[in-house]
């Protein structure tokens with residue numbers, strides 16, 4: 128099987144799923160034969176649950192085929208884990224990764240589009256068609272870098288969530304002739320939601336119930352148990368509602384002090400997740416740490432502070448190191464594996480010292 132490389136980047140596209148069906152590939156056989164797509168599927172789910180992305184840490188290891196086939200296997204794994212928070216985190220992570228790729232593709236300049244070095248890119252017409260939005264979205268200007276659109280109000284209401292912030296409420300929009308004006312970034316946000324819903328659709332499904340399904344579940348049992356353990360471990364992170372910036376770990380102090388300049392998305396996600404874990408809301412975060420006060424802050428906080436129980440944990444030290452966000456580690460860092468554990472330890476030590484001084 129030599130799939131269209133675009134399907135490796137967007138495995139939830141209808142044509143990608145059809146390509147997998149046409150190839151008549153049997154997931155149980157992939158699992159029992161130890162196909163690399165299965166290992167990539169494990170990584171896909173683990174990264175989704177732990178780090179909010181399905182991007183591989185070692186992309187050079189995987190072929191387009193591995194990437195494409197890992198998607199249906201990842202769906203099987205998530206169904207077997209069968210925890211609602213896992214399904215939600217997985218769908219959100221697929222959507223977040225697709226959003227980054229779509230944004231890259233749709234904002235690529237002409238030089239990048241011609242380059243043979245870059246992966247194949249999708250255009251907006253293809254994405255709108257994929258989600259049956261072709262007739263619902265109209266471009267209203269020709270400025271390549273500040274694109275503006277109008278979207279049919281029904282499509283807008285179907286995809287936009289008022290919890291994303293007041294700006295998304297219809298009463299705050301200039302509705303005219305059944306259409307809502309939106310900026311290019313807002314259209315990408317709506318497309319991200321369309322991806323999330325498509326990924327979540329049908330999850331979890333019943334894997335068992337047939338001889339092949341039972342065999343598959345048995346073959347993946349160790350992976351499923353590991354994923355459940357990892358999920359539970361993340362949920363056992365210390366629950367602290369004290370806000371004491373002097374006790375923040377060095378990585379967070381560096382990110383929040385703006386030492387790193389404008390924060391790339393992974394760093395903004397990490398720092399916001401850390402602060403949301405302490406119970407802070409978007410307004411407080413924006414006021415106290417201007418480096419996080421960007422157009423995406425409300426949305427990040429909404430996703431991170433999902434009260435349905437699927438809250439993303441702040442990234443671990445290992446993830447911070449992978450993204451180059453582990454800055455200025457000190458002696459305490461050698462005793463912990465997570466910035467929240469660093470913080471819990473530092474707060475406890477301060478409280479003990481204060482108690483001794485009283």
Ligand code: SF4
Nearest residue numbers: 376378444447453460
């Ligand atoms: S080791 Fe962990 S807590 Fe310490 S600076 Fe690095 S990421 Fe932060």
